[in-house]
Amino acid sequence: MTQTKIKSAADLGAHLAACESFAASATGPEWLRTLRCNGVTHFTELGFPTTKLEDWIYTPVTGITKLAFRLAATADATVTAEQLAPFAFPGWTGSRLVFVNGHFAPALSSLPAPQQGVTITNLAAALASGDKLVEAHLAHHASVDGSGFSALNTAFIADGAFIALAPNAVAAEPVHLLFVSVPGNAANTAQPRNLIVAGANSSAKIVEHYVSLGGAAHFTNAVTEIVVGEGANIEHAKFQEENLEAFHIATVQATLARDSRFLSHSISTGARLARHNINLVMTGQGVDCVMNGLYAVGGKQLVDHHTIADHAQPHCGSHEFYHGILGGNSRGVFNGKIFVRKDAQKTDAKQTSRNLLLTDTATVNSKPQLEILADDVKCTHGATVGQLNDEALFYCRTRGIAEVNARRLLTHAFASEIVNRITVEPVREHLEQVLWARLEELIEKK
Amino acid sequence: MNPPLIEITNLSAGINGKQILKGINLTVRPGEVHAIMGPNGSGKSTLGYVLAGRKGYDVTGGSVTYDGKDLIELSPEDRAREGLFLAFQYPVEIPGVNNTYFLRAAYNEQRKHRKQEEVDAVDFLAIVRQKMKLLELPEAMLKRAVNEGFSGGEKKRNEIFQMAVLDPKLAILDETDSGLDIDALRIVAEGVNKLKRPDNATIVITHYQRLLNYIVPDFVHVLFDGRLIKSGGKELALELEEKGYDWLIGKNGK
Numbered sequence: 001m002t003q004t005k006i007k008s009a010a011d012l013g014a015h016l017a018a019c020e021s022f023a024a025s026a027t028g029p030e031w032l033r034t035l036r037c038n039g040v041t042h043f044t045e046l047g048f049p050t051t052k053l054e055d056w057i058y059t060p061v062t063g064i065t066k067l068a069f070r071l072a073a074t075a076d077a078t079v080t081a082e083q084l085a086p087f088a089f090p091g092w093t094g095s096r097l098v099f100v101n102g103h104f105a106p107a108l109s110s111l112p113a114p115q116q117g118v119t120i121t122n123l124a125a126a127l128a129s130g131d132k133l134v135e136a137h138l139a140h141h142a143s144v145d146g147s148g149f150s151a152l153n154t155a156f157i158a159d160g161a162f163i164a165l166a167p168n169a170v171a172a173e174p175v176h177l178l179f180v181s182v183p184g185n186a187a188n189t190a191q192p193r194n195l196i197v198a199g200a201n202s203s204a205k206i207v208e209h210y211v212s213l214g215g216a217a218h219f220t221n222a223v224t225e226i227v228v229g230e231g232a233n234i235e236h237a238k239f240q241e242e243n244l245e246a247f248h249i250a251t252v253q254a255t256l257a258r259d260s261r262f263l264s265h266s267i268s269t270g271a272r273l274a275r276h277n278i279n280l281v282m283t284g285q286g287v288d289c290v291m292n293g294l295y296a297v298g299g300k301q302l303v304d305h306h307t308i309a310d311h312a313q314p315h316c317g318s319h320e321f322y323h324g325i326l327g328g329n330s331r332g333v334f335n336g337k338i339f340v341r342k343d344a345q346k347t348d349a350k351q352t353s354r355n356l357l358l359t360d361t362a363t364v365n366s367k368p369q370l371e372i373l374a375d376d377v378k379c380t381h382g383a384t385v386g387q388l389n390d391e392a393l394f395y396c397r398t399r400g401i402a403e404v405n406a407r408r409l410l411t412h413a414f415a416s417e418i419v420n421r422i423t424v425e426p427v428r429e430h431l432e433q434v435l436w437a438r439l440e441e442l443i444e445k446k
Numbered sequence: 447m448n449p450p451l452i453e454i455t456n457l458s459a460g461i462n463g464k465q466i467l468k469g470i471n472l473t474v475r476p477g478e479v480h481a482i483m484g485p486n487g488s489g490k491s492t493l494g495y496v497l498a499g500r501k502g503y504d505v506t507g508g509s510v511t512y513d514g515k516d517l518i519e520l521s522p523e524d525r526a527r528e529g530l531f532l533a534f535q536y537p538v539e540i541p542g543v544n545n546t547y548f549l550r551a552a553y554n555e556q557r558k559h560r561k562q563e564e565v566d567a568v569d570f571l572a573i574v575r576q577k578m579k580l581l582e583l584p585e586a587m588l589k590r591a592v593n594e595g596f597s598g599g600e601k602k603r604n605e606i607f608q609m610a611v612l613d614p615k616l617a618i619l620d621e622t623d624s625g626l627d628i629d630a631l632r633i634v635a636e637g638v639n640k641l642k643r644p645d646n647a648t649i650v651i652t653h654y655q656r657l658l659n660y661i662v663p664d665f666v667h668v669l670f671d672g673r674l675i676k677s678g679g680k681e682l683a684l685e686l687e688e689k690g691y692d693w694l695i696g697k698n699g700k
Contacts, residue, residue: 390501395538398498399552399608400526400559409551413542413591420542 012047014069019043019155022071028127032157035139039154046148055147058333058365059275059304064219064247071156072101072187079182079213081108087178087211087241089426094173095120100180102190103159117169117202119162123193126162133164133197141225142253147277149249153191153223160192160222165202167229174205174424181211181242183218194224198232200257205235205424210250212243212270219247226254228262230284237265237422241434244272244299251277258284258313265422266293267431268303269438279308282316282344291320294418296435298327298358298442308337309351311344314374318348323418324355325411326362327442333365338379340372347377355385356414358442411439448475451616451647452497452517456508458672459496466492468672469508474616477644481658481683482651484669485691490651491535493669494620498532499525513615526552527559529615533605533622540592545604546574548592549611556612577610581637599630606637613641618649623657635660655687668694 023036048065049056079100088096095112097120098105104122112120119126126134144151161177181190196206210220220242228234234254242248248271256262268274280289295303309318324332334353355364368381388410396406415435422428450473457470466489474480484490496503497510499522510517513528520528540548553573554564565573574588581603593601602622609617619638623631638648638661650661658666658680666682667674668691676682676694686694 389538392538392540394498394500394522395534395540396548396552397522398526398532398534399548399612400523400556401552402523402555403521405551405555409543409548410540413540416542 016044018069023155031135036155036157039144039151042144042151043148043155046151048148055306063273067217067219070188072103075100075103075105076182083213089430092426094175096176096178097161098178098180099192101182101187102192112173115172117166118171119164120175121162122159123162123195124159137197137227138195141255142223142251149221150223150251153193153221156191157193160194163196165198165204167199167201169202171204177208179210180213181218181220182213183216188218191221196226198228198234200229201231203233207427208238210240210242212246215243215245217245222250224252228254228256228260230257231259233261235263235423237427240268240270240274242270246271248274254280256280256282256287256289259286262289264291268295273302275304277306281310282313285313285315287316289318292418292421293322294415295332296325296438297330298445299330301330304333306335309349311340311347314343314345316347320351322353323414324364325415326364327358327445329361331363335367337369340374340377342373344374345376347374349379351381353383408443451476451513453511457510458507459503459505461503466672470674474647476647479648479663481663481666482649482669483686488669489672490669491620494532494618494651497618498522527556531609531612531614531617533609533619535621537593537601537605539594541594543592545590545592546588549608553611574611577607580610580640581607582633583607598625602626602634606634610641615646620651621653623652623654632660655683658683670695
């Protein structure tokens with residue numbers, strides 16, 4: 001154990017020096033500087049995870065530690081609106097906040113029309129204006145002691161999205177948060193920090209979208225905290241389509257108050273290594289939440305989802321649906337934890353993880369992890385790994401559909417089951433286009 | 447007399463080396479309805495699967511000539527495109543595939559095969575609506591995923607609906623009556639009757655005589671232990687209903 005620590009601490013070098021100097025020099029109120037220092041302290045202790053840790057056993061991050069660490073101080077001004085055209089959702093009428101290398105780029109963004117009780121801005125602006133909600137919630141939900149990555153992100157808190165909904169406010173349009181990485185000599189690392197605070201009975205739909213310009217390696221280390229108030233209704237979709245050299249580590253941490261509804265989507269097609277932590281904590285009764293996820297990868301990609309449904313209170317429902325489509329030599333990891341605390345009676349938790357392997361060389365490790373301390377609960381889980389269903393293939397063929405087309409149809413259908421749960425149509429349309437192209441590639445390259 | 451639509455000659459077939467069909471002889475001509483009855487395990491569903499071309503069901507002897515072609519040589523999709531349709535005993539659920547989309551894909555693949563122009567979504571919907579009336583199907587069913595979450599009766603109706611749209615020359619209905627209540631049975635049977643024409647034919651595979659009150663067969667065959675052990679007119683079905691299969695099986699030394 002000590003040995004591991006020493007080894008990883010030695011590897012920290014550049015990252016540690018950078019975050020110490022950032023935490024020491026960056027401006028901001030006292031509480032924020034304390035947060036950052038706290039991040040540095042924890043990062044020093046935790047370092048980067050190694051595969052000796054249970055939660056990282058299948059996901060080596062040495063590629064990240066070896067990548068030079070170049071953090072941008074501001075958004076890259078050379079990015080143009082035309083370059084972002086492929087990432088626009090067809091027929092989108094909502095607002096779009098663009099972040100370049102982790103920093104807000106106002107010239108590329110279109111902010112929503114002002115709406116009573118709805119704040120949609122960037123974190124740096126909210127910090128500058130002294131918004132009390134930021135101080136009350138920032139870094140209060142995502143733990144800094146969970147992994148070195150969230151500690152590192154906390155040490156560098158500077159910018160990201162900030163969305164606040166007053167009680168009863170209903171955001172008129174969905175919000176598109178576009179995080180663009182432009183790897184180059186100036187920067188190859190982005191550490192956006194997002195905060196969403198939804199007051200009682202408020203409602204909004206938010207899309208976090210991660211992309212790259214160019215094909216060079218880069219590192220995204222994102223943390224999003226979502227506070228869902230009593231009776232509030234939030235849909236959060238995360239779509240990661242970064243380039244195939246990218247390293248993407250991200251945490252979505254949501255605290256769900258009584259009678260709230262939360263719909264989480266995670267769609268991941270890009271990055272050489274993508275690790276998504278999605279943690280939902282139900283802190284009040286009557287919460288209803290859904291975790292919906294899809295990954296479609298090939299080549300040497302590795303995609304890892306670690307999810308937690310923490311039932312801390314009785315009468316909550318969590319439903320989790322994850323589908324994976326894996327081609328080439330790709331690897332998938334799914335780890336779904338369900339905690340049912342002692343008092344969480346009448347919990348209804350359901351988890352399914354299904355994986356489709358398109359090649360013999362693709363692998364997946366799917367693991368449910370249930371810890372149930374209450375006795376009157378309904379918890380089910382199921383995991384499958386395999387090929388397309390022979391019976392369904394035969395059925396299609398008996399209707400005249402050629403075998404190759406039947407395979408295509410069933411593979412797309414497997415993806416559509418997940419995509420169809422997204423309620424924002426332009427997002428679904430964009431996803432269908434990207435996924436269609438990606439799946440064709442995976443099927444072709446088999 | 448019309449030339450046969452399908453001529454099965456001494457057909458033997460099995461699965462995993464186990465012989466199930468042991469020399470079937472059957473000729474079906476356009477305009478005819480044939481019923482194949484038999485107890486469980488006699489090989490009824492195997493016959494349906496062999497004719498539709500399911501993988502793993504190996505033909506070990508005999509021949510099947512369909513519309514002048516060697517049926518066994520054709521892939522399942524080519525059999526469908528040549529007008530053969532199997533209504534499944536247990537229709538398969540395909541989550542994520544819209545029912546109408548699925549059916550149009552099948553319809554157009556069949557049209558392409560016949561060198562006919564493909565039909566766009568709008569024109570297809572018109573065809574579909576007309577066929578839906580035939581089977582008293584709710585329009586909402588079009589928007590659902592293929593068979594997903596359908597009740598047993600809805601699945602069977604969906605099979606006959608597909609048959610109505612694809613308009614096969616030879617339809618094989620595998621236990622389409624099983625699991626249906628009497629109203630659903632009536633609707634399904636009426637659908638089949640309305641689709642009957644002088645230039646198409648139907649093979650009805652069933653365990654019970656009940657369905658044959660609604661779909662009146664021209665010929666009834668009894669399948670037992672992989673062989674057709676008796677053939678007759680529609681009165682044979684009634685006799686079976688009355689006496690059971692035992693009187694026939696006894697005669698065959700089992």
